[in-house]
Amino acid sequence: MTAPCQTITFVYNLWSMLTAIKTVIKKEVEKLVMPQVSEAEMALAPMNPVMEEIMRNSENPPEIGSLVTGTVIGRDKMALYVDVPPFGTGIIFGREYLIARDIIKEINEGDEVTAKVVLPEGERGYMELSLKEAKQAIIWSEAKKYIDNKEPLNLIVKEANKGGLILEWQGLDGFMPASQLKAEHYPKVPDGDKDKILVELLKFVGQPLEVFVIAADPKEGKLIFSEKIVGNQVKKDIIERYALGDTVEGQVTGAVDFGIFVKIEDGLEGLIHISEIDWSLVENPKGIYKVGEVVKAKIIEVKDNKISLSLKALKKNPWEDAGKKYNKGDAVKGVVIKHNKHGALVSLEEGVAGLVHVSEFTNEDLLRKSLELGKTYPFTINFFDAKNQKMTLSPNVPTAVKKA
Numbered sequence: 001m002t003a004p005c006q007t008i009t010f011v012y013n014l015w016s017m018l019t020a021i022k023t024v025i026k027k028e029v030e031k032l033v034m035p036q037v038s039e040a041e042m043a044l045a046p047m048n049p050v051m052e053e054i055m056r057n058s059e060n061p062p063e064i065g066s067l068v069t070g071t072v073i074g075r076d077k078m079a080l081y082v083d084v085p086p087f088g089t090g091i092i093f094g095r096e097y098l099i100a101r102d103i104i105k106e107i108n109e110g111d112e113v114t115a116k117v118v119l120p121e122g123e124r125g126y127m128e129l130s131l132k133e134a135k136q137a138i139i140w141s142e143a144k145k146y147i148d149n150k151e152p153l154n155l156i157v158k159e160a161n162k163g164g165l166i167l168e169w170q171g172l173d174g175f176m177p178a179s180q181l182k183a184e185h186y187p188k189v190p191d192g193d194k195d196k197i198l199v200e201l202l203k204f205v206g207q208p209l210e211v212f213v214i215a216a217d218p219k220e221g222k223l224i225f226s227e228k229i230v231g232n233q234v235k236k237d238i239i240e241r242y243a244l245g246d247t248v249e250g251q252v253t254g255a256v257d258f259g260i261f262v263k264i265e266d267g268l269e270g271l272i273h274i275s276e277i278d279w280s281l282v283e284n285p286k287g288i289y290k291v292g293e294v295v296k297a298k299i300i301e302v303k304d305n306k307i308s309l310s311l312k313a314l315k316k317n318p319w320e321d322a323g324k325k326y327n328k329g330d331a332v333k334g335v336v337i338k339h340n341k342h343g344a345l346v347s348l349e350e351g352v353a354g355l356v357h358v359s360e361f362t363n364e365d366l367l368r369k370s371l372e373l374g375k376t377y378p379f380t381i382n383f384f385d386a387k388n389q390k391m392t393l394s395p396n397v398p399t400a401v402k403k404a
């Protein structure tokens with residue numbers, strides 16, 4: 001073996017020996033300073049968050065649409081430069097600069113900003129960023145936090161349409177359907193006339209409302225508000241203080257064709273259906289009660305966080321005495337108080353009325369001609385049930401009149 005070869009062999013052997021010694025020493029040191037951990041335990045052990053973020057960023061550059069945070073390092077007439085470690089320099093320029101001018105004019109060198117990645121590497125070699133989109137992304141993120149935390153927002157109503165109200169929050173327009181209004185704010189319009197509903201909703205424009213975010217979808221640009229989130233919980237707590245059969249006092253807040261609404265206390269409103277206003281026939285609640293009038297009523301139902309009230313339940317039931325006076329087959333006199341498609345409603349006394357069915361006559365027109373509203377006629381009771389307040393009658397008029 002030549003001298004050079006011997007030298008190379010010696011050096012290689014020495015290097016191998018030193019490497020082996022180094023490996024042994026390293027293992028011995030690890031035994032002394034590190035706990036014995038299995039490979040499985042190592043695999044399950046959480047990585048240091050900072051190291052994990054560095055490794056993730058070093059391996060994968062930010063994707064389009066992701067948010068990055070960096071420091072402003074320079075600017076010129078139409079561009080803002082941001083240092084975004086460990087990815088390099090980002091730039092906000094062109095259209096993104098123009099639409100974010102209101103934000104950029106408040107930014108100085110050295111300020112920390114959050115931006116949205118438009119392009120990881122643009123034509124200039126910079127990461128292209130958007131401040132405006134980042135701001136909106138942050139707002140949408142905040143909206144979801146408001147949903148989770150059920151925090152209220154005090155917003156001014158911007159517009160109204162037939163479906164509900166438009167409210168603005170941090171530059172985003174959100175919608176609140178009319179169905180999400182509190183009971184005291186809901187348009188009390190007969191027959192659900194949309195034009196009349198719009199008239200009522202327009203009254204809210206320019207007014208402040210306490211609302212809650214119930215849906216936020218940045219992809220669809222959908223932001224939905226409601227007055228009811230906390231209202232429902234508050235109402236539930238309030239309702240628990242009342243029991244079926246309780247007598248309450250409240251203020252009339254609205255009258256519609258189907259009944260009247262009564263505010264029992266802040267956050268709680270009940271409905272008195274038209275059939276529960278009086279034992280006598282009521283056709284127009286608006287003509288009986290005015291908004292602001294104070295009434296006493298009885299709670300007759302509590303269901304789904306709603307309270308149903310009755311005025312007539314606080315009055316003596318006239319059918320109790322009528323049950324002692326009238327029987328099937330009795331000849332009586334009664335006043336015609338209403339016509340409908342089923343026939344004529346006849347009152348024997350206040351609060352006690354029965355039906356003359358249209359089948360008693362050849363047709364509805366003949367019934368109306370034979371039994372005129374407001375006039376008194378002789379009848380025979382065909383069916384009488386005082387307990388369920390039901391009665392049917394037959395008119396004591398010549399058969400020729402019924403069949404004419």
